[in-house]
Every structure is written in structure tokens, then in C-alpha cells.
Amino acid sequence: MIMSYEEAIKEYGSDYKLKKAIDSGNVFKIENGIYSSRKYNNELEVILKKYPKAILAGEYAFYIHGLTDVIPEKYFLATSSKAARITDKRVEQLYVRQDLLPLGVQEIEKNGVVVRIYDKERMLIELLRNKNSMPYDIYKEILLNYRGIIGDLEIWRIQEYAEIFPKSKMISKALDEEVM
Incomplete structure (x- = not known):
């Protein structure tokens, strides 16, 4: 699932928890302001x-x-x-x-x-x-x-x-x- 920064913060609770999720591999930062639960994503999406x-x-x-x-x-x-x-x-x-x-x-x-x-x-x-x-x-x-x-x-x-x-x-x- 692809998320904006705001959606990711809502999902994980805070910027700190989002960074922890990224470090643990539960979430991937695709590009600035875009996060995903999958490592590889459809570019159009x-x-x-x-x-x-x-x-x-x-x-x-x-x-x-x-x-x-x-x-x-x-x-x-x-x-x-x-x-x-x-x-x-x-x-x-x-x-x-x-x-x-x-x-x-x-x-x-x-x-x-x-x-x-x-x-x-x-x-x-x-x-x-x-x-x-x-x-x-x-x-x-x-x-x-x-x-x-x-x-x-x-x-x-x-x-x-x-x-x-x-x-x-x-x-x-x-x-x-x-x-x-």
C-alpha cells in the first residue's frame, strides 16, 4: 500500500515511529513524502x-x-x-x-x-x-x-x-x- 507522509504518520503514530518502521523494513521510503509497505511499486501509482x-x-x-x-x-x-x-x-x-x-x-x-x-x-x-x-x-x-x-x-x-x-x-x- 502506498501512503503519503501524512497517511504514514497517521498509520504509525509519529515521525519517530515511522523512521523505526523504515529501519526495521516494515515500511519503505519510495521518494520524498511517499512511503509503501512494498519494496517495489507501480510507478504510475x-x-x-x-x-x-x-x-x-x-x-x-x-x-x-x-x-x-x-x-x-x-x-x-x-x-x-x-x-x-x-x-x-x-x-x-x-x-x-x-x-x-x-x-x-x-x-x-x-x-x-x-x-x-x-x-x-x-x-x-x-x-x-x-x-x-x-x-x-x-x-x-x-x-x-x-x-x-x-x-x-x-x-x-x-x-x-x-x-x-x-x-x-x-x-x-x-x-x-x-x-x-
């Missing part, structure tokens, strides 16, 4: 525990949703545009306007890890909005996979998201021309 308010987005969200088989080199995390900068080298931070941040957030379980991630409908909008900032071959692969699952998506939700985002006309046009 560690990242999500370290940044609990962040939402998995970008190329990593496409990978988790099974829309690409390319494993991204970094974890893409969406945060509020006013959030502090994430300095972790493993993370690519995506600043999102406060009113757009919660749209389409869901929690799913992936390999035993509960992940806060944008739904497939929101990620389709993100794909169309950011197609010029990602490698063309990955864009095409994801787009082809979306065409294959379009019947499983909630079209009304895609249209609702498209109206809310900036460049809504461009998004709607791209939806009609490239996906539907």
Missing part, C-alpha cells in the same frame, strides 16, 4: 499518490484507454492553470483552465491502480485540439482506433464538450471530417 489532484491526460491517457500501443516516455498530468509547477522529470504537466479541468474526469482501475483520467469522449476532443503538437503517426493510430469504437462512445457528450472548448467550430469540423 507513485506518481498519482504524489500528485493526487492531477488528472491523467495526454498521450498517457490514450495509452491507458487502449487507443495506442505506444508507451509514452512521460506521464501527462492535467492540473489547474494556477497550480504550482511540477518539477518531476517523469511528468509532463498540462495546464488547464479551471472551468475545463473537471469536464470528463472519471476514476478507473488499471492493473490494480485507481486512476483519475479523462473519459474517451473528452480525450477525443483533446486529440483534435492538439493534433499539431503530437507525432503524426501516433495521431493517426489513435484516430483510427477512435473510428473503430465510435459506436461505443456517447456522441451527445462529445458534442457537449466541443461546444464548451475554445475553437469549438474547428473541433466540430474536425469531428465531422476525420472521425464520424
Whole structure:
């Protein structure tokens, strides 16, 4: 089980007792502020525990949703545009306007890890909005996979998201021309 420092203190009672548990091998310090009862941990779980308010987005969200088989080199995390900068080298931070941040957030379980991630409908909008900032071959692969699952998506939700985002006309046009 992965714990924040606060959770570890609550579990062990004090900083002193936590350090004793670490020394005895009952708990492992994974990195600053992150502790675990296991020596080896899923890196995604560690990242999500370290940044609990962040939402998995970008190329990593496409990978988790099974829309690409390319494993991204970094974890893409969406945060509020006013959030502090994430300095972790493993993370690519995506600043999102406060009113757009919660749209389409869901929690799913992936390999035993509960992940806060944008739904497939929101990620389709993100794909169309950011197609010029990602490698063309990955864009095409994801787009082809979306065409294959379009019947499983909630079209009304895609249209609702498209109206809310900036460049809504461009998004709607791209939806009609490239996906539907």
C-alpha cells in the first residue's frame, strides 16, 4: 500500500515511529513524502499518490484507454492553470483552465491502480485540439482506433464538450471530417 507522509504518520503514530518502521523494513521510503509497505511499486501509482489532484491526460491517457500501443516516455498530468509547477522529470504537466479541468474526469482501475483520467469522449476532443503538437503517426493510430469504437462512445457528450472548448467550430469540423 502506498501512503503519503501524512497517511504514514497517521498509520504509525509519529515521525519517530515511522523512521523505526523504515529501519526495521516494515515500511519503505519510495521518494520524498511517499512511503509503501512494498519494496517495489507501480510507478504510475507513485506518481498519482504524489500528485493526487492531477488528472491523467495526454498521450498517457490514450495509452491507458487502449487507443495506442505506444508507451509514452512521460506521464501527462492535467492540473489547474494556477497550480504550482511540477518539477518531476517523469511528468509532463498540462495546464488547464479551471472551468475545463473537471469536464470528463472519471476514476478507473488499471492493473490494480485507481486512476483519475479523462473519459474517451473528452480525450477525443483533446486529440483534435492538439493534433499539431503530437507525432503524426501516433495521431493517426489513435484516430483510427477512435473510428473503430465510435459506436461505443456517447456522441451527445462529445458534442457537449466541443461546444464548451475554445475553437469549438474547428473541433466540430474536425469531428465531422476525420472521425464520424
